[in-house]
Amino acid sequence: MKRVSFAEFGGPDVLQLVDAEEPHAGPGQIRVAVRAAGVNPIDWRIREGQFQKVRPVELPAGVGQDASGVVDEVGEGVDGVEVGDRVFGRGSCTYAEFAVLSAWARMPEGLTFEEAAGYPSVVETALRILREVGVRPGQTLLVSGAAGGVGSAVLQIARDRGITVIGTAGAANQDYLRSLGALATTYGEGWVERVRQLGRVGRVGRVDRGGRGGRGDHVNTADAADAALDLAGSGVIRELIELTGDPRKVISIADLTAPQLGARYSGVTGNVPEALAEAAGLISRGKLHIPVAKSYALAEAAVAHIDSRAGHTRGRRVVVV
Template identity: 80%
Template sequence: MVGGMKRVSFAEFGGPDVLQLVDAEEPHAGPGQVRIAVRAAGVNPVDWRIREGQILGAHPVELPSGVGLDASGVVDEVGEGVEGVEVGDHVFGEGSSTYAEFAVLSAWARMPGGLTFEEAAGYPSVVETALRIIREVGVQPGQTLLVSGASGGVGSAVLQIARERGITVFGTAGAANQDYLRSLGAVATTYGEGWVERVRRLGHVDAALDLAGSGVIRELVELTEDPRKVVSIADLDAPEFGVRFSGVAGSVPEALAEAAGLISRGKLHIPVEKSYTLAEAAAAHIDSQAGHTRGRRVVVI
């Protein structure tokens, strides 16, 4: 088949088993877009939420659908009206159907020097989300931020960005990830029985972020004493407590530019915990849904 490629696709909503590796037509860069030969694609919780049909309001899906929003790779087509990037450039960014050999990006930045394609693919959505929720929760330098479920990709970014801004971070994670949180500058404690008291002993909480959706919104409101000082990216019931659920991306190009700056200055590093092949996409989703990630998961082409 001419102009063909491999991509991960699903023809119906459901569990990881609906993901299939199929032959597909190559996409092409439209106006304001670039196409890349994908080297790696980031695995995000939003990927399996879309696959399950959970968030069709924010992410309408036409079946059969590709999978993936984040990727890194080599530019091989530049769309109309696009400036400042050319064929052969190494970029990372956001687009659609990125678990594939070729993908179209609608927002991108040049990869900072010293970053591998695998590492770069782990940043786009994660850093955009981290920057957005720190802004939305309104936490200021000198204040304290509690991050519930802090060891995954978004948590890793939030901890480092907050530290860079002079914000004190308390992070909760499993016992195995306590040292990891401390290495990112957080005051760490475990979740589970008695966690609210453990946090209280650490000090006053000015603002809180729920990254894990483990049913802790009521307690976070208790700790901050103000539902407006809590933001969740994982608990769809958050609004019942007067808490903002943040699911819509802001300016991705701006976030990517800021991420590139932080990475270049050595202020932000998110490790890749595990890599998968395109054929292992279902396994990547199973692992992502199980949680307890330290850093990022990526699909490598």
Template identity: 75%
Template sequence: MKKVSFAEFGGPDVLHLIDAEEPHAGPGRIRIAVRAAGVNPVDWRLREGQVLGAHPVELPSGVGLDAAGVVDEIGEGVEGVEIGDHVFGEGESTYAEFAILGAWARMPDGLTFEEAAGYPSVVETALRVISETGVRPGQTLLVSGASGGVGSAVLQIARERGIKVIGTAGAANQDYLRSLGALATTYGEGWVERVRRLGTVDAAIDVAGSGVICELVELTGDPRKVISTADLGAPELDVRFSGVAGSVPDALAEAVDLISRGKLHIPVEKSYALADAAAAHIDSQAGHTRGRRVVVI
């Protein structure tokens, strides 16, 4: 099969499309013929060699955690899924023609493979960080860098829970944030005062890693009310860096429920061929994403 791999840490140029042996589903796992794989910041962080405890890397390594596709192999002890089912979930080396998933769910009706591939890690992260902030219904949550996949999910899930949301993003994404139910403002000079004019902030989440931790602490008044998924230096300012995954199966179940009820929708901004994985990483690292990017097989 074809898969994307890297044999050394570095920039996007270390990614190569190679011929590889097909993986097979062990106990408690399934194999899918991948139709689309989600492009997540964790993918290029691992490629660069950043130390993220939940995802140790052994070289050479495949790329990708999220995928959607068709079940074609079922491991021992797996129940409730059949060959031919359309599923989405989380596994390993998903930028490939075949991948093993450790957590999965049937795709909601009406969802394309490209759309489905963008949800697993994003929804898990969104649910986890909302919980970690301790924000409650009726309070206000600020999301810094809110237009990407995790930000989009956080805004919608928080709103569904009765939490008021404020999002910062570039000028081109202001209407998009408003469409998700957020009060929106741009980042850049004077952004803290612009946020203050929108309301008191009870908790904040940094999903962009753009060096705003001090300002988020200032707005909330307490570093314990700030969570970052993107700034590895956050702990130096007594802010929690949340990079360890929670329950992916529970997150997938909640994603199915929210999507089926029309309460969660994350658009796919751009799709890439498997051979263009490096371009997908370049664009992901550049930021300014509206929704998700996916690799299509």
């Protein structure tokens, strides 16, 4: 079979499309004929060797952890799924014609393979960090770098839970954030004050709706938001702490230095099967949709990594097999 692999750490040029032996499903696993694979920042971070000290990989190594496809092999002890089922989930070496998944769910009706491949990691991450940051219905959440895959999921899940969201993104993505229910503003000079102004708008809206503030029975007037998430790693942890008033209310998934300022870094995967099941439910109810910003062929994996590293995504990027 064909798969994308790298034999040394480095830039996108180390990625090669090679012939490889087909993997097989072990106990508790399934194998899929891959139709599409999600492109995640962790893919190129691993390729660059950023996680070798905490998550070492043996070279040569495959690429990718998210995929959608058709089940063609079921491992020992696996129930509830059969050969021929359309699924999406998480596994390893998913930029390939065949891949083994360790967590999966059936694809909701109406979802394309390209769309489905973009959900697993971003939805697990979104659900995990919303839980970890502890934001509740009626409170305000600030999301820095809100237009990408994780941001798209966070905004929609938060809206479904009755949480007001302030999102920052580039000028081209302002209408997109508003379409997902967020109070939107651009980053760049003056963004902190713009967020404060939006925080005041959000508080007024909460009072008008008879809502409660984030601390007891009163509306929070001291800070712009009750909690904040850094999804882009653009060096804004200090500002997010200032806007929430408490470093413990700030979580980053992209800035490894966040703990140095008292904020938290979230990088430990949670319950993926549970997250996939919740995602399927949200999608089926029309409460969650993450668009595909761009698709790439297997041979274009390097370009996909270049684009992913550049950021400014609206939704997801996927590799189509």
